Amino acid sequence: MRLVTVAAAQMGPIQKADGRGQTVERMIALMDQAKAAGADFIVYPELALTTFFPRHYMEDQAEVDTWFEADMPNAATAPLFARAREHAMAMSFGYAELTADGRHFNTSIHVDASGEIVSKYRKVHLPGHSEFDPERTHQHLEKRYFEPGDLGFPVYRTLNGLFGMCICNDRRWPETYRVMGLQGVEMITLGYNTPSVNSQKAAEGAEDRLFHNRLVLQSGAYQNSTWVVAVAKAGNEDGHPLIAGSLIVDPDGKVVAEAKSEDDEVIVHGCDLDACTFGKETIFDFARHRRTEHYARICEQTGIVEPPETRQQD
Amino acid sequence: MRLVTVAAAQMGPIQKADGRGQTVERMIALMDQAKAAGADFIVYPELALTTFFPRHYMEDQAEVDTWFEADMPNAATAPLFARAREHAMAMSFGYAELTADGRHFNTSIHVDASGEIVSKYRKVHLPGHSEFDPERTHQHLEKRYFEPGDLGFPVYRTLNGLFGMCICNDRRWPETYRVMGLQGVEMITLGYNTPSVNSQKAAEGAEDRLFHNRLVLQSGAYQNSTWVVAVAKAGNEDGHPLIAGSLIVDPDGKVVAEAKSEDDEVIVHGCDLDACTFGKETIFDFARHRRTEHYARICEQTGIVEPPETRQQD
Numbered sequence: 072m073r074l075v076t077v078a079a080a081q082m083g084p085i086q087k088a089d090g091r092g093q094t095v096e097r098m099i100a101l102m103d104q105a106k107a108a109g110a111d112f113i114v115y116p117e118l119a120l121t122t123f124f125p126r127h128y129m130e131d132q133a134e135v136d137t138w139f140e141a142d143m144p145n146a147a148t149a150p151l152f153a154r155a156r157e158h159a160m161a162m163s164f165g166y167a168e169l170t171a172d173g174r175h176f177n178t179s180i181h182v183d184a185s186g187e188i189v190s191k192y193r194k195v196h197l198p199g200h201s202e203f204d205p206e207r208t209h210q211h212l213e214k215r216y217f218e219p220g221d222l223g224f225p226v227y228r229t230l231n232g233l234f235g236m237c238i239c240n241d242r243r244w245p246e247t248y249r250v251m252g253l254q255g256v257e258m259i260t261l262g263y264n265t266p267s268v269n270s271q272k273a274a275e276g277a278e279d280r281l282f283h284n285r286l287v288l289q290s291g292a293y294q295n296s297t298w299v300v301a302v303a304k305a306g307n308e309d310g311h312p313l314i315a316g317s318l319i320v321d322p323d324g325k326v327v328a329e330a331k332s333e334d335d336e337v338i339v340h341g342c343d344l345d346a347c348t349f350g351k352e353t354i355f356d357f358a359r360h361r362r363t364e365h366y367a368r369i370c371e372q373t374g375i376v377e378p379p380e381t382r383q384q385d
Numbered sequence: 386m387r388l389v390t391v392a393a394a395q396m397g398p399i400q401k402a403d404g405r406g407q408t409v410e411r412m413i414a415l416m417d418q419a420k421a422a423g424a425d426f427i428v429y430p431e432l433a434l435t436t437f438f439p440r441h442y443m444e445d446q447a448e449v450d451t452w453f454e455a456d457m458p459n460a461a462t463a464p465l466f467a468r469a470r471e472h473a474m475a476m477s478f479g480y481a482e483l484t485a486d487g488r489h490f491n492t493s494i495h496v497d498a499s500g501e502i503v504s505k506y507r508k509v510h511l512p513g514h515s516e517f518d519p520e521r522t523h524q525h526l527e528k529r530y531f532e533p534g535d536l537g538f539p540v541y542r543t544l545n546g547l548f549g550m551c552i553c554n555d556r557r558w559p560e561t562y563r564v565m566g567l568q569g570v571e572m573i574t575l576g577y578n579t580p581s582v583n584s585q586k587a588a589e590g591a592e593d594r595l596f597h598n599r600l601v602l603q604s605g606a607y608q609n610s611t612w613v614v615a616v617a618k619a620g621n622e623d624g625h626p627l628i629a630g631s632l633i634v635d636p637d638g639k640v641v642a643e644a645k646s647e648d649d650e651v652i653v654h655g656c657d658l659d660a661c662t663f664g665k666e667t668i669f670d671f672a673r674h675r676r677t678e679h680y681a682r683i684c685e686q687t688g689i690v691e692p693p694e695t696r697q698q699d
Binding site: 198219220245246252253255269272279289290293324325354355357359360361362363366367368369370371372373374377 | 509511539541681688694
């Protein structure tokens with residue numbers, strides 16, 4: 072048995088006016104709860120330090136940059152790093168990253184129990200749009216404020232296993248899990264900020280959004296025989312509701328823990344990384360069963376290419 | 386609206402001693418029911434003409450070949466083709482194909498209302514093993530009796546839309562749906578023969594198997610915004626139980642119809658192919674959102690390649 076006791080630290084809403092110091096205090100309180108529950112690894116949401124600012128349209132880049140972190144750790148997060156070291160607890164959280172050469176990414180990091188950043192991930196599948204869209208009920212400007220991640224989906228060794236990260240919309244794409252599955256991943260962690268209503272389909276409300284959230288997390292876990300830990304920022308941010316439903320999913324695709332609230336809440340589960348072995352060696356033994364000679368479109372083609380019209384039936 | 390009224394024609398068990406004539410009579414009875422329910426397209430299971438013979442270990446190739454069809458249509462299936470033309474109904478079913486040059490495939494065909502075979506599919510992801518395995522509670526010798534399909538996952542035009550096929554174990558692999566999604570598929574049809582117990586994990590019974598069946602069908606439909614019609618051969622074949630649970634799933638990943646029995650049973654649903662458009666143009670607009678530069682492992686690598694040991698933590 073290779074046990075990792077993981078805490079999914081769901082966070083309730085962060086209002087636009089809230090300071091990072093105030094938010095980090097909430098994160099530390101969640102960490103203390105996770106420690107008391109025996110966790111050795113805590114996972115926070117995407118963009119954990121601020122409100123989900125991509126819903127706000129901004130034209131002034133200096134204003135945009137106030138939502139980003141130029142260093143990590145920095146003054147605001149130093150107390151979080153300090154408490155993690157004190158608890159000898161590994162952690163992962165998301166933040167908006169501004170690089171030294173002025174690039175912007177939607178990023179998450181995995182910090183080990185000694186405080187070292189062992190891996191960084193930059194969100195690959197940015198949803199939404201880049202210009203103000205008057206047709207939408209609310210804006211989703213990730214394609215405006217971030218560039219797509221340039222680090223791929225690295226899998227790394229820590230906590231006696233093979234770990235990987237993705238962020239929010241990445242979880243809807245089977246390629247995300249598969250690229251990590253092909254590196255033997257045993258636990259994928261991710262955070263999300265998912266509006267409770269589809270901005271382009273008013274009839275699709277929170278129930279549907281939670282259904283899709285579970286569906287993609289469970290199938291990604293099962294099809295790659297890996298643990299998946301998915302952590303929401305939830306609740307009402309300045310009038311904009313986000314779904315909750317943080318989940319821990321086992322390598323058989325079963326939900327083993329689920330958040331009950333739309334607020335700050337810790338769910339904890341003892342995950343045996345050895346539970347990934349059975350699926351990887353039988354039904355999903357990639358080496359025996361995958362047929363890459365028929366997959367070329369997945370890598371060679373970005374959009375849809377329909378078949379020619381020659382066989383059109385009446 | 387582009388309406389296709391589809392019938393999923395689940396079949397109860399076929400015993401080893403049953404003749405093809407007897408089975409085709411059952412298929413015709415299901416077709417008549419489907420016609421009465423307004424269907425214009427009927428889908429039968431994988432290897433619909435016989436028992437699931439890959440559970441039986443055979444060494445004599447002449448005996449193996451008795452389970453295969455050298456022509457299609459042939460004498461046994463001619464009455465089925467005739468009734469379909471009479472009803473002006475399209476149909477799809479699976480059978481074991483023996484080619485003129487002696488090759489063996491697990492095949493399905495789509496026949497249009499005029500009786501023309503508009504597409505053929507040969508199963509790509511063969512599960513199981515090729516030699517007798519004394520460790521298993523039952524044999525699953527698809528890798529012994531078939532070679533992997535050589536036709537890829539073609540999408541073809543018929544019934545005023547874009548259709549594709551896969552077979553049984555293919556449905557567990559996200560690559561299957563994605564390769565067809567990248568051709569704009571609007572309805573994927575498939576049949577399956579799925580043992581109710583995992584031959585390598587006795588604790589995994591019918592409830593788990595039905596859960597995984599739904600999970601992969603629903604996520605494949607949602608992630609590619611396509612209808613999926615999945616049809617079981619079910620029930621107890623010579624002491625070997627198969628799951629039922631035939632499903633019709635909409636492009637939002639929702640189950641819209643589900644078989645109730647483990648026997649011959651038709652479920653019918655009117656499927657609007659235009660319902661695929663919303664997903665394909667928004668959250669799963671592949672051209673805007675996919676990032677193929679990070680997918681290379683999916684096509685270049687069959688099995689797992691773990692990261693190097695250099696960052697191993699204690």
